[in-house]
Amino acid sequence: MAREDWGLDLMQRHRRLFTINADEPFRSFGYPFCGRGWRDLVDRLCGRIEGVLRDGETFEFVQIKQKIGVLRAVWDGDASEDTETKIGHAVNLAVARSACTCEICGREGRLFNNRGWLETRCAEDAVGETVPPRYGAGFENVRRFRRWRGHADMYFATYDRETDTLTEVLPPSPKQEG
Known part of the structure; x- marks a missing residue:
């Protein structure tokens, strides 16, 4: 029995966001090279992006993968600044969720x-040792994000897994960033 290719299934459900290489789908730009535990968060990301794209705007994933333990989603497109800001927020949500979601099974x-x-x-799926939070105890789900593609403006936010939301917070003190 052939094993389901969730990556190809995702790409086919969200055709506006991918160009699929019919002969070798895993060689398509944007084919998700990450564990099936992140399937839901990548699907949510795609849905959010489709929800903000306007007529005439273009979007294509270039790369979706796990890097340094979190989701990396690289894209190209031609959209308004407002749409790009919304896409950037959707990507930030997905990255934040990946940082607290098992890539194997999808549990916390x-x-x-x-x-x-x-x-x-x-x-249950862990191997190795836990990595302490980058900014210290109490900052487990705090990450630094770029406001939108192509701009250097950064901000810090805490992620709430239950509500799937980011809340901007003050930057950690230099002592915490060590």
Whole structure:
């Protein structure tokens, strides 16, 4: 029995966001090279992007993968500044969710160091040692984000997994950033 290719299924459901190489779908730009535990968050990301694209605007994923334990989503397109800002927020939400979602099973997880490889895993799927929060205790779900593509303006936000929201917070003190 052939194993389901969730990446190809996702690309086919969101055709406006992908160009699919029919002969070798896994060689298509944007084919998701990440574990099936992130399937839902990548699907949510696609839905959010489709929801903000206007007629005449273009979007295509260039790359979707796990890097340093979190989702990396690279894209290209031609859209208004407002749409690009909304796309950037959707990507930031997906990245934040990936940082606390097991890439294997989709349950709540955290960052682990598996012999130098950083992976977000639940307690059951984890191998290696937990990585302490970058900004210290109490800052487990705080991340630094870019406001929108092509701009250097950065902000810090905490992610609430239950409500799937980001809330901007003050930057951690230099002592915490160590």
